[in-house]
Amino acid sequence: xxxxxxxxxxxxxxxxxxxxxxxxRADPVRVAVIGCGAIGSLYAAHLAxxxxxxxxxxxxxxxxxxxIRSGGLRVTGLADxxxxxxxxxxGRDLPACDFGIVATKSRHTRAAVEGARAALAGASVVSxxxxxxxxxxxxxxxxxxxxxxxxxxxxVVAPGVVRYDAPGDSWFGPFEPxxxxxxxxxxxxxxxxxxxxxxxxxxDARGPQWTKVIFNSxxxxxAALTGLSVGRLCTDTGLRAQVDALVAEAVAVCExxxxxxxxxxxxxxxxxxxxxxxxxxxxxxDVLARQATEIxxxxxxxxxxxxxxxxxxxxxxxMVALVKGLEKAWSQ
Numbered sequence: 001x002x003x004x005x006x007x008x009x010x011x012x013x014x015x016x017x018x019x020x021x022x023x024x025r026a027d028p029v030r031v032a033v034i035g036c037g038a039i040g041s042l043y044a045a046h047l048a049x050x051x052x053x054x055x056x057x058x059x060x061x062x063x064x065x066x067x068i069r070s071g072g073l074r075v076t077g078l079a080d081x082x083x084x085x086x087x088x089x090x091g092r093d094l095p096a097c098d099f100g101i102v103a104t105k106s107r108h109t110r111a112a113v114e115g116a117r118a119a120l121a122g123a124s125v126v127s128x129x130x131x132x133x134x135x136x137x138x139x140x141x142x143x144x145x146x147x148x149x150x151x152x153x154x155x156v157v158a159p160g161v162v163r164y165d166a167p168g169d170s171w172f173g174p175f176e177p178x179x180x181x182x183x184x185x186x187x188x189x190x191x192x193x194x195x196x197x198x199x200x201x202x203x204d205a206r207g208p209q210w211t212k213v214i215f216n217s218x219x220x221x222x223a224a225l226t227g228l229s230v231g232r233l234c235t236d237t238g239l240r241a242q243v244d245a246l247v248a249e250a251v252a253v254c255e256x257x258x259x260x261x262x263x264x265x266x267x268x269x270x271x272x273x274x275x276x277x278x279x280x281x282x283x284x285x286d287v288l289a290r291q292a293t294e295i296x297x298x299x300x301x302x303x304x305x306x307x308x309x310x311x312x313x314x315x316x317x318x319m320v321a322l323v324k325g326l327e328k329a330w331s332q
Contacts, residue, residue, distance in 0.1 A: 028054040029191065032097040032119050034112050035059060036068070036087065038154040039128055040103030041162035045073045046195035048083035053191055055083070058091045058116060065089050067160025077154065077164040079196065091116030099188050100125035102138060106297040109134050113141045124180035126172055126188065130282075131297025132213055132305065135175045144180035146188070148172050149209040152197060169198045173205025206259045210250070214265040217298040218246040219272070220283035221319040224293065225326065227284065231277025234269050242315070243269060249313045250302050256309040283323075290330045295323040 029052055033044040036059035048055040057073075059065055068087040075081055088094060094116055100123045104112045109129065113120065126146035127134040139145045151168030170192065172185050182203065189201040202208070222242060223233050233239050247265045254261060272279070286293045299316040306313035 028052055030054045030056065030095060030097040031099045031101065032094050032116060032123065033057040034091065034100060034102045034116055035104030035108070036064060037103065038156050038162055039150065039152065040101065041073060041156060042075065042152055042154050042164060043101055043103065043128065043192070043197065044085045045075045045083040045162065046197045047191060048085050049081065050191050050195045056086045056088070056094050056097065058088050058094060060089055062089055063159040064156065071160055074161045075164050076161060078167060079164050091119065094119035096121065097123045099123050102127045102129060102134065104129065106131055106134055106294050107292060109137045113138050117141055124184040124188065128170070130216065130294050132301030133297050139175060139178040143178060144184065145175035145178045146172050146180045146185055147175045147205045147209060149205060149212050151212065169200060171200050171202055171205050171208035173202040207262050210254055210259050211261050211263060211265060211268065213298060213301065214247055214250040215268045216281070217250060217302055217316065218243045218265065219269065220281040221295060221299055221323050223281045224283040224287040225322055229277065230272045230279045230281060234273050246315050249315055253302060253306045253309055253311045253313065256311050257305065287326065292327060293323055295320055
């Protein structure tokens with residue numbers, strides 16, 4: 001994309017400024033990546049390139065972990081390098097870490113974080129997952145939580161190999177009910193930026209997070225239910241009206257909650273038509289594979305926020321019911 005997909009403005013600026021990457025410490029900064037699929041692998045590999053950073057990763061896929069341990073974690077696509085990552089299949093085998101990055105599917109959040117509880121006890125932990133509600137679950141296990149939103153994309157193409165498909169900034173900020181200190185947010189943002197994944201540290205990261213969630217919740221379930229790509233969905237007159245209605249409901253929740261969106265979600269829809277016409281959202285891919293979707297943290301997350309704010313979200317409730325019904329049909 002030519003502009004910043006969340007803010008809509010040009011992509012400008014460099015890494016978050018600060019001190020040396022090790023924070024003046026002689027010992028390494030240890031980062032635990034919880035979930036080493038496409039996103040976790042990309043973040044682990046880029047962080048591992050930064051001097052003074054030691055990256056540990058945990059994932060239940062034994063072949064992937066074995067390949068990383070024997071030959072490193074290779075990145076292809078938009079980048080080409082191999083990084084040293086200490087990979088394990090059991091979170092109990094991780095040492096105490098300074099930071100945690102949770103990159104699992106949302107339905108695995110609780111089990112994954114609890115499995116690495118000891119390693120994360122003193123860490124500042126960020127969610128780079130889809131949807132709403134992941135930080136709340138993490139905050140039940142650890143004391144210092146960071147709200148995160150990302151637009152990086154990739155795919156694990158073989159054990160130990162991740163393809164970097166699309167660049168994109170990340171936005172981190174303290175999770176308000178149980179916040180990590182701002183200096184920790186800034187340090188993690190600086191490390192990721194120095195590793196090659198530009199990350200912005202914000203006092204309030206709700207706006208970027210909701211901008212992404214609104215776009216995904218307005219397009220993903222309709223794509224999953226119709227089988228259409230984003231571009232085909234959003235250029236159909238009748239379906240585009242439903243997309244816009246879902247956006248409007250979510251924006252009403254933001255307005256009630258005082259969440260300032262950095263750009264209008266409708267702009268992201270128009271941009272997707274122009275630049276990602278044939279893209280099939282992950283929810284559509286999950287449906288085609290008859291796998292559980294993340295509807296609960298996308299439309300379900302917006303509907304839950306609406307109930308707390310006293311804002312009706314009947315269309316989002318409808319999307320949850322329809323996709324849940326589709327999932328139920330697979331088991332019959």
